[in-house]
Amino acid sequence: MFKNSVVSYPSRGAYGNNKYRGNCTGHIVADYVRTYMPEGNGLLADPSIGGGTSSDVAREMGIRFKGTDLHRGFNLLTDDFSSFLGEKADLVWWHPPYWNMITYSGEQWGEENPWDLSRLRLPDFVEALQLATMNIHDACRPGGYYGILMGNLRRDGEYYNLSSLVERIAPAKLVDEIIKTQHNCLSDARKYNSKIVRIAHEKLLVFRRDDKGALYMVALVNRRAQNMVRTTWKAAIRRVLQGRQMSLQELYTAMKPFAVTTQNNHWQAKVRQVVQDERYFTRVDKGVYRLAA
Incomplete structure (x- = not known):
């Protein structure tokens, strides 16, 4: 389980499809489960299983799991995740695309899909991210947790702080921020002419749902955020x-x-x-x- 707010996993472990780009290490999923899953027969859910890391972790740990993905026919932007699960999840894990850092549909799997977050323009990505997060929030039981692993990126000299964006839009109370150091990134082998600080971390943002639905909470969070930064x-x-x-x-x-x-x-x-x-x-x-x- 997490001992402090910074974690490092030099070895990704034998979880998921290691040829699936963007597939994170299962060690962080396992630590997430050990830290936040209540005792008993709790349910871990994942609406974007990608290369199968979360399902492999659940199988290894012997816990109940329900997961799906866009490439399996489930659309987090149009389908109700709670209905798919058939029950409320105790714990939800979500590792979304880091906008267009990696293109998934048409490259990692299948044909181009217009609902693929990695193919959206930035304004549409932000709106889709908020919609997806509200869907996840409502699929989580009151008192349960959902964790979103998000990284940041640079494009054309601009820095996009996507992890802070998640914190800004998620309709729940942020309870923990876990900084995960990255290893074996493609950018490690690149040489840059300008002085540039390489991004070598991701953030796991952990939220706890109360008894309110996403529409109520997102309005409350927006007001809080506006008051904090105004x-x-x-x-x-x-x-x-x-x-x-x-x-x-x-x-x-x-x-x-x-x-x-x-x-x-x-x-x-x-x-x-x-x-x-x-x-x-x-x-x-x-x-x-x-x-x-």
Whole structure:
């Protein structure tokens, strides 16, 4: 089981089809099961079994398992995963494509499939990722866990933090983040002309479902995320006052670029309200303010 938040498995083990690109080591699946599966006859489920790693782990550990994949006819974007299972899962494992890092349908298996996440444009991939995660959430029993193993990638000089995207959109409470170091990557043998930090990790994000459904939870998570990352009026005004004092007219001018993003038609009144907080602001003259010492 996981002893800390960083794991390394130099040997992938005899799990799944080692010729199936993107097939992760079964050791992390086994540790995931040992850490989060409740005692008893629990069910491990996987909607994207790929090369069969999760099913091999379940067989070796002697636990109940139900899994499927797009190449087996199950579409996580159109089919209800809970109905496929016929019961709620205690534990769900999902190892989705890292966007278009590896193309699956038409290359790893079968013909090109329009529902294949690895063939979608980025905006469509993001929406599909959220839809798939909601489907997984609702297939998990309240109190159960689902883990999503996701890596990041570079494309044309841009860094895409897909693991943070998963954390942002998943409709449940994040309980653990396991950083998995990567070994024997194709990029290890490549030489780059520019200075580049090679991506040598993936993240297993573990979520616990409560008794709420995905539609309720995703709305709640979105509100929480917006509140966490939204720049507050107080922080913005404190920034423009760092190292200086300003009149209200000067504050209005400095705050206008921020104010136009807030859709607040009475933003000047908001500025006047905020600077009345004596914990952070000091009035040095009529209509003139600086940061509190």
